[in-house]
Structure formats: structure tokens, C-alpha cells
Amino acid sequence: MHKYMVRYIRKMSLFFSFCFLLYTSQAAESSGAWIRINQLGYLPKGIKVAVWVGKQGTAAETFQVLEAKTSALVFRGKTSAAYGAYGPFNQSYRLNFSAFTKPGHYYIQCGEVRSPVFRLADNIYEGTADFSLRYMRQQRSGFNPFLKDSCHTKDGFTMYGPMRDSTHIDVSGGWHDATDYLQYVTTSANATYHLLAAYRDFPEVFSDRHQANGLEGSNGTADVLDEAKWGLNWLLKMHPKKNWMFNQLADDRDHAGMRLPNKDLVDYGMGKGNARVVYFANGEPQGLGKYKNRSTGLASTAGKFSSAFALAASVYQKTDPGLAKLFREKSLSAYSLGLTRPGVSQTAPNREPYFYEEDNWVDDMELASAALYRLTGGQQYLKQSLQYSLAEQVTPWMGADTARHYQWYPFHNFGHAELAAATDGKTKAALIGYYRQGIEKVLGKAKQNVFYRGVPFIWCSNNLTTSFAIQCALYRKLSGDEQYAELEQACIDWLFGCNPWGKCMVYGMPAMGDTPGDPHSSLSYLYHYPLDGGLVDGPVYGSIFKHLRGLTLSKPDAYAEFQSDLVVYHDDKGDYSTNEPTMDGTASLVYLLAGKASEARHSITFPESHGAIIRGDTSSKKLALVFTGDEFGDGAAFIANALKQEQVHGSFFLTGNFYRNKDFKKVIAQLKQDGNYLGSHSDRHLLYCDWGKRDSLLVTKAQFEKDIAAGYLELKKFGIEKNQAPYFLPPYEWYNDTIASWTRGLDLHLVNFTPGTRSNADYTYPEMGAKYINSETVQQSILNYEQKDKNGLNGFILLVHIGTDPRRKDKFYSRLPRLIPALKSKGYQFVRIDELLKQEPAGIPAAYLKDSLPALVAKCKNLLDHAYMAQTLIAETDTLPGWEGLPVKLYAYKTGKDLYTGQPKTGKVYLLNPSAEKLATWIMTTCWEVKKSVEAKYINKVFETIRGQSGAQFPVKGVVYEDQYTRNFQEPYIFKDGVTVYVADSTMFPRDKTCTPAQLDFYLRIENKDLKAQTGRYGRIISTTREMYLANGGTADVGDAEHRKIKWLDIVKDLYKKAWRSDKNELMIAWARQNL
Helix, strand or coil, X not given: CCCCCCHHHHCCCCCCCHHHHHHHHHHHHHHCEEEECCCCCECCCCCCEEEEEECCCCCCCEEEEXXXXXXXXXXXXXXXXXXXXXXXXXXXXXXXXXXXXXXEEEEEEECCEECCCEEECCCCCCCHHHHHHHHHHHCEXXXXXXXXXXXXXXXXXXXXXXXXXXXXXXXXXXXXXCCCCCEEHHHHHHHHHHHHHHHHHCHHHCCCCECCCCCECCCCCCHHHHXXXXXXXXXXXXXXXXXXXXXEECCHHHXXXXXXXHHCCCCCCCCCCCCCEEEECCCCCXXXXXXXXXXXXXXXXHHHHHHHHHHHHHHHCCCCHHHHHHHHHHHHHHHHHHHHCCCCCCCCCCCCCCCCXXXXXXXXXXXXXXXXHXXXXXXXXXXXXXXXXXXXXXXXXXXXXXXXXXXXXXXXXXXXXXXXXXXXXXXXHHHHHHHHHHHHHHHHHHCCCCCCCCCCCCCCHHHHHHHHHHHHHHHHHHHCCCCCHHXXXXXXXXXXXXXXXXXECECCECCCCCCCCCCCCHHHHHHCCCCCCCEECCCEEHHHHHCCCCCCCCCCCCCHHHCCCCEECCCCXXXXXXXXXCHHHHHHHHHHHHHHHHHHHCCCCCCEECCEECCCCCCCCXXXXXXXECXXXXXXXXXXXXXXXXXXXXXXXXXXXXXXXXXXXXXXXXXXXXXXXXXXCCCCCCCCECCCCCCCECCCHHHHHHHXXXXXXXXXXXXXXXXXXXXXXXXXXXXXXXXXXXXXHCCCEEECCCECECHHHCCCCHHHHHHCCCHHHHHHHHHHHHHHCCCCCCCCEXXXXXXXXXXXXXXXXXXXXXXXXXXXXXXXXXXXXXXXXXXXXCXXXXXXXXXXXXXXXXXXXXXXHCCCXXXXXXXXXXXXXXXXXXXXXXXXXXXXXXXXXXXXXXXXXEECCCCHHHHHHHHHHHHHHXXXXXXXXXXXXXXXXXXXXXXXXXXXXXXXXXXXXXXXXXXXXXXECCEEECECCHHXXXXXXXXXXXXXXXXXXXXXXXECXXXXXXXXXXXXXXXHHXXXXXXXXXXXXXXXCCHHHHXXXXXXXXHHXXXXXXXHHHHHHHHC
8 A cells, every 4th residue: 555665765874873872862961952854864065054053052163073883073063153042041042064975874963962974965855745645545535555455435515505405416536635535726726737747847756666546556647646537536536517616525523533434424515424515605704603704705725726737638638638727717717707707715714713714815926827828828818817917016924923724825826926926027936036025025034043944933834934945946047146044944854853852744754754653543542553755734832832722642751851832743643734745745845845855866976967977976977878779780799809808898789679779689698708898779669759859758657667668578588677777768869857757666777868969870871971970070070079178088987889870981899909999998888878977876897797697596495485474374364454555464374382291382374475576686785785795794784684583484463482591492572563572461471481362363363552662672584683773873762772662563564564675675685784
């Protein structure tokens, strides 16, 4: 049901010694000071600021950045001037280390205070937007792919409309707004717009791993667009006719306690669990109970409908013209309603006084008219949009100390950016200026405190923070003005732990961060389901918290020392004001994270063109000779011999046509045997996009992916797996950004030749007239470039064709025996493409994958075949609480002997054992990650430790018997989430060391509340300890060997689940860092 690993997590490798962490916690406790960081990490070339806060004393005048593993000093910085008191702290300072840019793992020390370890890397945002889409899918109504069940399918019956009250209308679908199951157009349309805009603006960062219904499986459409379409389908139902528009589904009668949406039995007067009320938007105050809203019109809702539909029409106009036409019509009809009925359409309360008190609407109509102008070109929309922009230049909450709930919504105005992108001159400058005015208002407050906080701590402050960061990013991109970049980054840092509590505000992100563990959610409260990617509401003023109704914390406050009269946050299911994830806030976060991921991709070391890597590291005198081929291969044997003679390797990107050609099989085998890189150049050598109009595609995504798959099948016939050939060079060397995005979605890296020479024209022949380039000209272009470019040929990808049309007699490849030595004499090294472009962690050596990995798989298979607990399979399930979506198997087994009867003991246990291939891969990547080696001594040590400690068995729940303490006697051990545990109820532990049937069943149902507080030390499958986890960069408070905390079980569970979806196992890596 879930994927617990994304690329940015898969690549994460944090490491520092346990003594550092122990010292840090002790020093912080004794000095009453802390250093807060962005736990997600920092971009090497980005702004990097940590914050020192203390309850006594002052910070040192300087601070140091030290390498995590060695404690080597890598940067020294000057502590800022004191910012003074803030919240619970008496003094505070900013620690700016932006000048330091080397990727790696580090910690900060300022005086006696040390920070947790953090990461500098270009890929910290990779996969984060997709990760937050998990929460959006989890919020789906109608069919919920997380639960794999339907809910609220009978919605709804109408009120306030022109039709008779209680008329049934189909409005099932959409998203639940938060932990409650209400659904609003205002938040749903805004969320839909953010998702569509993210797809339009940053398509390359999204993957395709889910179907339209949210279940796993690619469907040829980016997951973010699938999610936006889910929202659009519901919006279509809520605006079924030109003059019909609904505003809300359900009301606060929903607040009837914790329950899953598919078990919702709330009665709205139609019987338990039947249809819920849907409110027709009539532009007048509404409320069926004690409380009513203050609606004055329709424009706020109509504008949001219109903008979402207009952007959808633009997105779909090429791929589905019929659907685009429908969206266009809906956008126009909604906009017309907004024109005729200006004013706000607020959400409707019933029993409680809480509702979305939206008081602005011109921003919605500005965005709608701007979107329609960009869609249709109609000048009337441009004129109207500019008029609306003048009416509300700054979103009113910016610069204010407070606001009512959702009073100024959306929290930033996309309209200014959409309009600015469609205009120029003074008009564009004025629109950008509106953004600047709002930013300045926030900055005026932010620069007065150490966290750069200018966002008011009202309900959903994290949503405001996210939106404000988006506005800063939009301003920066439109204006080129970087002066507010530190303020923008401070908002992002706040969300990921640089705040008074040191708390990340997104569930499960980053994997080893201190993220919400006890959110206000039925799914987590009742079944401990994860809420991956959900952005919680965030901190509120202490004065707001004290006056909220029906709010009681469920346990002692773990963050009590960081609370203040100014602001509070509680990681507690009882706090619906600060710790409840929201759908619309998460959708905004998707846009923000996608933008950051896109920026990071464009700032990587390797230059790109239209999404393809076109050059390697320009600081190193290495280059790659790249050969492409389709129908002609006349130079293949000559090239192979030339490379072998010069003792260099090349990289060959060949089509499926080439691999299938019987005439080329012998030379392909020789190229592989000689150690050259063999990759794909597509299967049928398709032309992807128009030569004259590059952004015009000539293939569909389905055609593209089918062709790629067929090409890799041909490589497989030569013993080359896809993961051994991850670089893909497109046919004709012609592609666009969309092709690049699709390539990334297949976990491939798009590459192309480095421009500047004429080598790629070596296919031309005299009959082509002026296009013909002879070989002397090609060679001189290479040598001239080497002399004139400041970087020479460093990192160069030099493309040559492996064969040419017979009409070309002057074959450039025949000059390689002279060109290669000439460049080698200048100090250049010729390397394969994967060596030129390799990034940390480097790939496993191909020789190991070919020769040694199969043997390790066989050893792992033999080990797993003798897993004694996996005797009698009782059942297999993918719905075990906490382990949903994973193939957990329940086994019964007999082992050892009863102390008194001499009969075999019976055990029952849920197992999630890896496959032999998965276990071997984990062992291999563990050794490579820690030692950058796959030598037998490392591989064998990891393997033998696993065999001795667990036999590669991972007990999810249940009891196991192991040889301990007494000869020929097996002791019962109770497991939960891969950790040995002790039950609090002594009557449930076997007196004679043999479990009764009742005890066995109890062990299969145990929860954390059933355990002793001091419980569990070793985590399977290699007996990882808390100390190892902390030394590997873990930041959760799991205690230590003397003071064990149950949180350790959750960490082991989460890391093992992530490993299940990955080729790395962080539990094994943590063990290896201490033992290899």
C-alpha cells in the first residue's frame, strides 16, 4: 500500500560517531543551549544558516563546521550579532556558513554546543514532492487507495439550492480536508491548482509509479497529474451546470470522534453512513445549526473553480483536446458566476463556531482572469485581471500580527505571477512590485528575531509559511533579485527543523529526522498508519492555544521546555491546532518542494541542456568517447581495436536494431569483453520531437516507454541488465525537456554530447551539400576547442558515429589512432561515461555484479532456505497494522523441547524475510556504502553476522525460540517490529519457558502500550543497536543501552520498510559503520 523510500532517501547516508551525539546531548542539557538545523539538509550552493538558541549564557564569537566522520575542521565562521530573547530562549544567534560548498556530512560546533549531523548535497530535495503526494492519495474520498476501500460513495443531498432540499446529487470523490472528512471547494480547488502548476512548471521532478486510482503501477501519466485529475473530477461534480455551483460537502457534524473514513457512520439525517449534505453556493450566509457564516457573494469560490479549470485546459490541450474543451467551458461558466456575484462564499458551520472565514475574493478573480487570458488570449481577461490586481496588491495577512481562520486565502496570490509571466514592461514590473511589497512587510518583522519569522502564528501557520516561501521563489524567478533568498530559505528551514522545538513539520520527512510521531489523525491514532508527506498545521500563539475548545493533550509534553507564551507546538494527537496534517497545505508543499528539486537539478555539477547531462566535471582532465549506432556499423571493429590498442575504454550507445543485427553480434561481444560501456540508443531509433519545433512531441509517453523497454531487452541478450546501463543517449541526439522527464521517470539518466565541436557531424556525406563536414574539419574543431575553451576538454562527452552511410568515404573514426594519443599527451584520460558522470555513492563495479553477486545470491538463498521459523505457512497478509502493503507471512513452527514434557515447542510469528536477491543486494550495497569496496572479507563478515544473529529472518510480531543461557534449551523471545521486547504483564510471559496458545495469540497482537518502558535492544536482521543508529546520523530520541525508549521500535520498523523498497538497508549500514 505504501512506498517507504524515495530517491532522496535512498541516496541518504548519514554517519557520525555515537560519542559525538552523546556529548552533544549532555552539553546541550548542561549549557541550556541548542543549535537548530535544517534536518533535510542544505544545497551546496544555497544559503546555509543554523540557529544557536540558549536559556542561559551567550554563544562563542565563532563557530566551526566539522566533517562528521573524522571531526576534521572544514570551515570557520563568525557568529552573528545577538538577536536577543525569542520564545523560551534568553539569547539567540544566526550561524551562516553559506560560503562553505563542499558536499558531505557535517556538524556545527559553537563553544560547547554541537548540532546534529546534516548533509550538503544537490539531491536533498529529490523525490520529496512525490513523497508528499502519498498524503494526498491517502486523503482521497470515494475510493481510497491507501485503505484499498471505498468511502463516502453515497454523497450527497443538497441544501440551499434551487432544487428541492435533500435532492440527491453525485458528489462523491475529491479529498478529505484534514483529519475530519469535510470537503471544501475553496481548499480543493486551490490544492488542484497547486498540483497542476507543479506539473506545468517542474514536470521533470515527478515520477509515474501509481495508476489514476492511486494504486501502485505506472499508467503513463505523472503521479502529480493523476492527483490533480482526481481533484478536477470532483470539481466537475461540484459545478455540474453553468449556473449551479456547490461550495461544501459535509459539515462539523463530522466531528464525532476518531474513525476510518470507510467506517464513517455519522448520520446527517439520511441514516448512519449514508449521504452527507452538500451546500449549494447561493452567495448568502449559511449554517444549518447554531452558527452561520458571513457569505456575501460567489466570486471567491467561482474564481478558484475557474482558475483550476483554465490551467487544466492548458495542461490537457495537447494530450486530450476533448477534456481540455470541457475544462475550458467550465472555467468560463464559473468565471461568469464570479463576475455576476462578487463577494465571498465562506464555508458553513453548524454546531461549532469554526469555519473558513475568507474575506477576500479579488485575488481569486485575478488568478482566474489571468489564467483565462493565458488560455484564450482574450484581451478582456487581461484588462479585468489587471484591475483585480490593483484592488489587492498585497495579501493582507502579510505584515499583520494575526488574522482569522483562513481569512486571507489562498495564502499567497498566484495571480500576480501568472499575469507577470504574460505581460512585460511597466505592467510586469508593477506586478512583481506587489510581491516585493508583501515580502518587505514580512521581512520587517522577520529580521527582528533569530529564526527570521515574519509569519503570524495563527492556525495553519505552516501553510502560511509554505505559501510565503512560494511567493519569495516566484518573486526571485520573475525579478532575478536574490535579496530575499535568505528569508525564503529560512521559511523552508523552519519547516524542516530550524525552529524552537527542533521539529520537522512533515510526517516522515526526512527519514531520520525528528518528524511528527503522534499526529492528530484517525489513521495514526487507531491503526498507527503512517501519514507520509503530510504537512501538519504548525505552531500557534500561546494565546490561541489557551482558548481552543475541546483540546486536551494525551500525554506529558515532550517539548515542554521549548514552549512559551509566544508560541506552542505539540507532537500530540490531542492537539488539533498544531499537529493535524491538512490536504491543502500539503498540496502547496508539493509545489514548493518540486520547485526546490528543479532548482537543485539545474545547479548540479554537470551542465545540462533540455534536461540531459552534456558534460562531466570540468575540473578534471577526463573525457568520454561516446559512439552511437543504428543501421551502420562499418567502423565497429576498427574502433574496438583502436581503443584496445590505446588501452582506453569507450561508451557505445546502440539501438535495438543494432543489437539485433547478426552482422554486429561478434563485435558487440568483443566490445563488452574489452570492458567498454554498452548502453541504449532506443530500440527503433524513433524521432522524439520535431526538428523545427523542439517542444512538439512526435511520440506519446506510452510509445516512448515501450520502445525503451524493448531496447533494454536487447541489451539483456548480451548479459547487460538495465541497472548496469543507466545512462541513455536519445536517438538522433534530439529530445526535449519532456523526454528528459520521462527518462528520469524510468530511473535512467539522459545524456548527450558536449556542444562546441563538429564531431557529431561525422555522419554527413558529400551529397548533402553544405551540410557535409569532412574529417579534417571535425578533427580541427576538437583541437581548437581544446585550446580555446578555459576548461579545455575537461568533462567532455565527445560523440563519434560507429558507422556511417557508404557515401561517406572519409571516415572520421579512422583518425582515432592519432587523436587519442594526441590528447593523452596533453594529460587527458579517456574514461567510460559512467566513470565520467559517477556521483556518490558510486556504482558497484561491473565485474562484481557479473562474477561475484550471483554467488552471493546463491549463499543467501541457501541461508533463507534454512530459516527455521518459516516452517508452516498459516496466512499471508498486506494489511497487518503498521506494515500495510508489505507481504507479511504468518508461520507456525516447532523447535526445541519443552522443559517438562520433552515435546517440541510451538511458536507463531509474522515474518517479513527478504528474498535472496534483496538480501544479497543489501549486503553488497552496505559494504560499498561504508568501505567503498566489495572485497570478500567485508562481504563475508556482513553475511556471517546475519547468519549468526538472525538467519536473515525478520520477525514482525510473535515469539521465537533461540538457544540462550542453557545447553540444549531454547529460550522464548518476543518480537515486535524486528526488535526483542518485554511485555509489561508478567502473566503473559511463560513460566516454564513454553508459550501457551493464549500467549502466542497475545504476542501476535501486541502493541507498544503492552510493553515495558525499558524494552528492546537489538534490531533485526543484523542486530543493530540504538548506538549504531545514532552514530549513523539518526536524530530521533531512542534512548541508549541503559535508558531504552520504545521509539526504537518505530525507527527499526520505518527503516526496514524503507529498505524493503530500496537497494540499501540503513540498519545494516549503521551496523557496518561500527563493525567493518
